[in-house]
Amino acid sequence: MAPADLLPEGLAAAVERASGARVTAVRPRGGGGASRDGAELDLAWPDGRTASAYMNYDVHKAGAGDDAAFLREAAVLRALSGPLAGAGVRVAPYFASVADQRALVCGMVSGNDRFGGIADARQRSALARDFMAQLAALHRIDVAEAPVAGMGPVEPAEAFIKRRIAALRSANSGRAWDPLIHLSLNWLDANVPTDMPAPVIVHGDAGPGNFLFEGERVTALLDWELVHYGDPMADLAMLCLRMLFQGFVPLPEAFAAYEAAGGHKVDLARVRYWRLLFQTGFARRSRYDDPDAPPPPNLGMNLVYSTIHRRVLSEALAEAAGIDLPPVALPEAPIGAHDRSFAIALADIRDSIVPRISDQQAAVKAKGMARLIKWWRAIERFEPGFHAAEKQEIEAALGLEFANHAAAWSAFRDEVAGDRIATERAIILCNAHETRDAALMADAMGGLADTKFAPLE
Template sequence: MLRYPDGAERRCYLAWDGRAGDPSRMPYFERETAILAALSGPYHGSGVTVAPLVGTFPSHLALLSEFVSGNDRFPQAEDKAALARAFVGQLAALHRLDARNPAFAALGDATEPPASRIRANIAQWQRTNLSAGADPIYQVALAWLARNVPPDRGPAVVLHGDAGPGNFLFNGNEIAALVDWELTHLGDPMEDLAQIWVRSLIQPFVPMADVFAAYEAASGQPVDLARVKYHRLYFQLSFSVPSAALASGEGSSIGATGTGLLYGTMHKRVIVQSVAQLAGIAVTDPELPLCEPDWTDRFFATALADLRDDIVPAAGNQRAAAKAKELARLVKFWRMRASHGAAFDAAELAEIRALMPSAPANLKGARAALAEAIAADAVDFAAAVQLCHNRVVRETAIMADAMGGLATTWYEDLD
């Protein structure tokens, strides 16, 4: 509760980033501050609802806003279709704002064509990946993106940057506030629609055909399906590559959790499947060897049974229970790696060296060599896609028991 000198009180919400000592977080803070200030001030009443900004504390990367009550769990909505239309209508209103206004200066250069910014980002992500663990899965996707940047359809607009279920609050069929603005930027309006589609892989939403129809009705602009599909892949790379680079640091624990493995495996599979589909490349599943578990398997089974039957039910708080479930995912991963890891690694290494005989004789080095060859356009692209597909099929098999439906989740067919 914020109390003023005259005794007036205002219920507020304080949000802060625990990484305040990391200078790389400041641009995210500045963008979120700028958009909230604009939508709370000169653009209040523009049709985009946010929690009004009260104050900022840059030294702590903290934002103070008015408290807005609302539910963020879309599956609990009473009328999902009506709520989705209201949300998409707010995105259309956001895209109509004048990106040239100085209020949005922190979001980017409004005179820069979206395609130019996209090319610059892709080039940066390629360099980032090559310098930090060079992964052929990301390089094959970035190579396709770089060769197929869609021509600009208009000037850059203001984007949410992470639009979709979970990032808005609602009461009934009304939007209470759009939240989580740290990825806001200027760009192609189809990006926000693509983000909804990617987020719906994990968080259920209404059919994308309904989303597109709502956007066309609210914006008066046609949805370009091919462009949205491009931006689905572009959006996935925008967070996957930086996250992988951070995880590759020596001693890093980033991504080394059951949830990190689960979602990382899912996104890699979808990335490769997207590249194959967008490039018109027919891939075939590799044959997976039948690997029998050895004498250690019963210890994994005991650990999983203890977690399921004793530890989780007896957990004294929600955090402890969540951590136990995280550990169960890791045990399931270790169990499959113990029985299948060596065979899968040997198969992948043999495939890379068959395509590139000069590749190193160890898997890490061979993957890096393949990634560098893809970046240099020195290897057959379709063959590289097939090898990446083989790898994600094997990695998904390792994680399948922990992934459930995420092992097969895919975008709805709108063609």
């Protein structure tokens, strides 16, 4: 099989045109996060130079943001690999980008990305200090004097916030309209921070899992797809989100290291605000059942991330609004009628399929399928009882009776959309809804099932 045959049609040729190098080998790999595919490439230039590279790509544009976001990512990596290299921000060297297929090709960098696997406490602290120093170095770049070519105009953080809220409101429409997103955007709109500093380059997805390291030194910051100009506190807030999925040092220690390395004074109120804004964006419900939406590369992991983000958003919104959340009823239920068939399928994936797969990308997808099967099993067993409990709660809140759960949930959505229900009651009902959805996904999430934001102080 020719190397080009392992990639979407036309992608290898486009990379060759953009890089000036011939693609001599392709090894498919798992992509970045839940939205992007990936591959390792071997490249050969006419002058005899060769290099190995990693390419993220998203030919369906599934979950990767707008075209401008991709162009910003390519632009900042090009700059930090070249004219801004003196800033000391370590990145994988930029080779090429293909905008119409969201393909970004950078040189391979040595290092490990599993911070959580470090057992030595001294190494963890030293490495965390170096990572926070990298963020401080990024935030010290004077973009007023030297804006990054291709990243667009430098604008105040308030403009980014207003545009982001407007975009999320616009997207929260039609069949996918979401009361939790609506309530969160209402709070964010009413509480925009004031007196933010001059804008800096914000990595946008900084934290464990998105940097490589060797020993106590960061070798490269990765995954710049959310880069933008804005408030430096936004990167500290994103660190909180990354820590939902991977361990790091305690946040007070990380923040102190950031300030000691020359970063901005940490403002916890702004960190909380950005944390909620980013969480609202990540918590948009996955439309896996939308026939017009392209399928995500890994539906199982996509649903895991979405479910966690939504539950945590409901909790963070309640905290921001000063609401004490009551316990959520999770009715027990007998084993479902098809439990044995689910168990057999899971055993086949675990014991026979995954051990025999040499293709890393296929193995990742097989594990994602196992997560889906666990979810389907929980739906069969628990969803009827969960729906009954939620119907009763909505009836009590609205003072009405409904024929079934679907009618009750539809009426609740209408009341929130019209701002006819008290905000506190609405947030409590949304939290109960997301807590139950998370309970259905708990087996598929494994150790992530109970993850929460780490304390800020």
